Amino acid sequence: MGDRRAQIAAGLAQTRQRIAAACASAGRDPSEITLVVVTKTFPASDVEHLHALGVRDVGENRHPEAADKAAACAALGLHWHYVGQLQTNKAKVVAGYADVVHSVDRIRLVRALASGRAAASTTAPLDCLVQVSLDPPQAASGRGGAAPGEVAELADAIAEHDTLRLRGLMAVAPLDGDPDEAFAALAEQSAALRRRWPQATWISAGMSGDLEAAVRHGATHVRVGSAILGTRPTAR
Numbered sequence: 001m002g003d004r005r006a007q008i009a010a011g012l013a014q015t016r017q018r019i020a021a022a023c024a025s026a027g028r029d030p031s032e033i034t035l036v037v038v039t040k041t042f043p044a045s046d047v048e049h050l051h052a053l054g055v056r057d058v059g060e061n062r063h064p065e066a067a068d069k070a071a072a073c074a075a076l077g078l079h080w081h082y083v084g085q086l087q088t089n090k091a092k093v094v095a096g097y098a099d100v101v102h103s104v105d106r107i108r109l110v111r112a113l114a115s116g117r118a119a120a121s122t123t124a125p126l127d128c129l130v131q132v133s134l135d136p137p138q139a140a141s142g143r144g145g146a147a148p149g150e151v152a153e154l155a156d157a158i159a160e161h162d163t164l165r166l167r168g169l170m171a172v173a174p175l176d177g178d179p180d181e182a183f184a185a186l187a188e189q190s191a192a193l194r195r196r197w198p199q200a201t202w203i204s205a206g207m208s209g210d211l212e213a214a215v216r217h218g219a220t221h222v223r224v225g226s227a228i229l230g231t232r233p234t235a236r
């Protein structure tokens with residue numbers, strides 16, 4: 001227990017240091033960046049350690065694992081970020097416990113999240129990011145994301161619902177591409193989105209391997225798992 005907390009504390013300190021260094025070289029203030037610690041595959045006890053170490057934003061990518069952990073840690077008052085691909089039939093229930101969904105990539109999902117949130121016990125709107133694919137058009141990455149040309153329509157659909165709040169964009173850099181190139185393209189998409197929806201200021205980009213590139217290109221949220229919690233037992 002003590003060892004595990006010390007281990008997580010070390011990973012967290014190192015990650016915060018990386019964010020601070022990336023901000024310093026980009027001329028940004030670290031307070032502009034929210035660190036979302038991705039806890040998928042790790043136990044609720046790790047979430048408790050993270051909370052004790054000052055983390056308030058945690059990310060999950062699968063239901064029902066996410067629901068179970070959110071319920072186990074309900075007393076901690078954390079912000080739960082759903083960052084994984086989401087099936088339409090699970091969206092209603094996810095809308096009940098998530099605070100932010102990063103992976104909105106189709107219209108049917110918007111409708112399911114809106115009605116799920118309307119039925120939830122909270123009156124707070126669900127924060128939504130449109131996930132945009134940065135893969136070449138023909139690549140079937142299987143990692144989700146709307147085509148760049150679909151972003152405006154999705155943003156409009158989210159903004160139509162009182163139970164949802166359009167916050168911005170999310171993306172995952174292509175596996176074998178240049179993250180700087182990918183995140184520069186994302187920054188351009190974000191600028192275009194903000195011309196229509198000025199409040200959509202969040203850019204969720206950057207993971208353990210490429211957070212520096214994301215910070216260089218304006219990320220407001222980085223999603224970091226393995227650099228803090230260690231190698232996941234399964235590859236996801």
Ligand SMILES: *Cc1c(COP(=O)(O)O)cnc(C)c1O
Binds near residue numbers: 227
């Ligand atoms: C797992 C995951 C992360 C974190 O990845 P690491 O490489 O472990 O930092 C970030 N974003 C999404 C969407 C993920 O599924």
